[in-house]
Amino acid sequence: MEFLDIRIIDIVDIVLVALLLYYVYKLVKGTVAINIFVGIVIMYGIWKLTELLEMELLSKILGGFLGVGMFALIVVFQQEIRKFLLMLGSTNFNARRRFFNKFKLLSDDNTPITNIKAIIEACRKMSSSNTGALIVLKRNNSLDFVKNTGDTMSMEVNQPIIESIFFKNSPLHDGAMIIEDMEITATRVILPVSNDRKIPLRFGLRHRAAVGITEKTDAVCLVVSEENGQVSYLRDGDFVLFDDLEELHEILNKDLTA
Numbered sequence: 001m002e003f004l005d006i007r008i009i010d011i012v013d014i015v016l017v018a019l020l021l022y023y024v025y026k027l028v029k030g031t032v033a034i035n036i037f038v039g040i041v042i043m044y045g046i047w048k049l050t051e052l053l054e055m056e057l058l059s060k061i062l063g064g065f066l067g068v069g070m071f072a073l074i075v076v077f078q079q080e081i082r083k084f085l086l087m088l089g090s091t092n093f094n095a096r097r098r099f100f101n102k103f104k105l106l107s108d109d110n111t112p113i114t115n116i117k118a119i120i121e122a123c124r125k126m127s128s129s130n131t132g133a134l135i136v137l138k139r140n141n142s143l144d145f146v147k148n149t150g151d152t153m154s155m156e157v158n159q160p161i162i163e164s165i166f167f168k169n170s171p172l173h174d175g176a177m178i179i180e181d182m183e184i185t186a187t188r189v190i191l192p193v194s195n196d197r198k199i200p201l202r203f204g205l206r207h208r209a210a211v212g213i214t215e216k217t218d219a220v221c222l223v224v225s226e227e228n229g230q231v232s233y234l235r236d237g238d239f240v241l242f243d244d245l246e247e248l249h250e251i252l253n254k255d256l257t258a
C-alpha cells in the first residue's frame with residue numbers, strides 16, 4: 001500500500017515542520033502578530049473555498065493577493081523573522097555547555113561570565129538612593145549595532161564604577177550601559193524602544209528600552225527605577241519576577257553561566 005510507505009526522511013520532514021511551527025508560534029505568541037497570522041490563515045481558507053466552489057473572479061483576486069503575500073509577510077513579520085534568524089544563527093554556547101555539564105563531560109562548571117555580585121550590589125545601592133540605571137548584559141548575540149549610539153570604552157565591572165557612572169551628576173549617567181563578559185564596553189547607549197502595548201503605562205522609556213533590546217537580542221537587562229528604586233530584570237522581552245535581590249542573583253547566575 002502506497003499510503004503506508006513512510007520513509008525515515010518523511011518522519012524527519014514532519015518533525016522539522018512541527019519544530020518550525022512551534023518556533024513560529026513561540027515567536028508570535030502574545031504579540032499582535034498572532035492576529036495577523038490568524039487573519040492570513042482565514043484568508044487562505046476563504047481562497048481555497050472559492051477555488052472549490054469555482055468562484056473564478058474572487059479566487060483570482062484572493063490568489064493574486066496571496067501571491068504577493070510573501071513580500072507582505074516579510075514586511076509585517078520583519079521583527080519576528082529577525083528574532084528567529086538571530087535565534088537560529090547564534091551559537092548557543094551557554095545552552096551547549098549546560099547540556100554537557102549535566103553529563104559531567106566538562107570540568108569547569110558554573111562560572112558566571114561576569115561579576116554578578118558587583119552588579120547586584122551596585123543595583124542594591126542605586127535602588128536605595130533612587131538612582132536610575134539601565135544595564136544590558138550581553139550573552140551570545142552581538143550588541144555592536146547599539147554600542148555605536150553611545151561611547152565605547154573598556155572598564156572593569158566593579159561596584160564603585162557602575163555606581164559612579166549612573167550617579168545623577170555624572171556625564172555618563174544617561175542611556176544604557178553595556179556589559180560584555182568582565183568589561184563595561186559602552187555607556188550612554190540608546191536602545192531600541194519596544195512599542196509592545198502590553199507594557200503597563202506606569203513604565204516609561206527606560207523600561208521600554210530594556211524590553212526592546214531583550215526582544216531583539218538574547219541579552220538580559222537590569223533596570224533601576226529613578227522614580228521608586230525598584231529593580232527589574234528582563235529576559236526575552238519579558239519582566240522576570242523575583243522576591244529579593246538574592247533570588248535575582250541566583251537567576252543571573254543561571255542565565256549568565258559560561
Ligand SMILES: Nc1ncnc2c1ncn2[C@@H]1O[C@H](COP(=O)(O)OP(=O)(O)OP(=O)(O)O)[C@@H](O)[C@H]1O
Nearest residue numbers: 132174175176190191204205206207209225226227
Ligand atoms: N531608548 C533609550 N535607550 C537608553 N536609555 C533610555 C532610552 N529612553 C530613555 N532612557 C533613559 O531613561 C531615562 C528615564 O526615562 P523615563 O523616565 O521615561 O523612564 P522610566 O521607565 O519611567 O524609568 P524611571 O522609573 O527611572 O523614571 C532617560 O533619562 C534615559 O537616561
